[in-house]
Amino acid sequence: MTEDRPWQRRLKAAGLTQRQFANIVGRLEKTVSNQIRGRLKGGVPKHLKVIIMAWELMNEEQRKRWLDMAQAESGDDEKATAGRKDANELESENEALRAQVEELMQELRARRK
Template identity: 45%
Template structure:
């Protein structure tokens, strides 16, 4: 992160690009480009995640990551089952 405004805000809150990528299901390099505003403004979903992260306790943050990853696994399983039919 090069300390652009939203990068700095995420860093200050303890939110790295890898965690953002995990929460949003996007590649880290995509998050990096978006947070540095290389292709326009920072997307609203990225801003929303950073703002929410700032408000959560450490326990809530861990639970959010866990729940998000669980839901993504569930969705992948559903897609696989559908594809196999």
């Protein structure tokens, strides 16, 4: 069962690179790598698991749309300042991402019915 596979293996099996995943979640690739391997306190963050599960359920068009949206959101200025964001900014971004993931999950559930 795929739920038992380590998250980095599921990410790869779903055809999403760590670089793409980091771009989607707005984090540095090394940070994402440590997070999906559960190397940070608290294990793999739930929102990252949900994003991976959502990616596994998406069709190619949905995946392209997510990658395009992530690319549009991450301008050069944001990349340069990614390491300097304060906790409030990061939490705000996480909340927005969680909301997007929840919306997509609801859409996917509705399609499966």
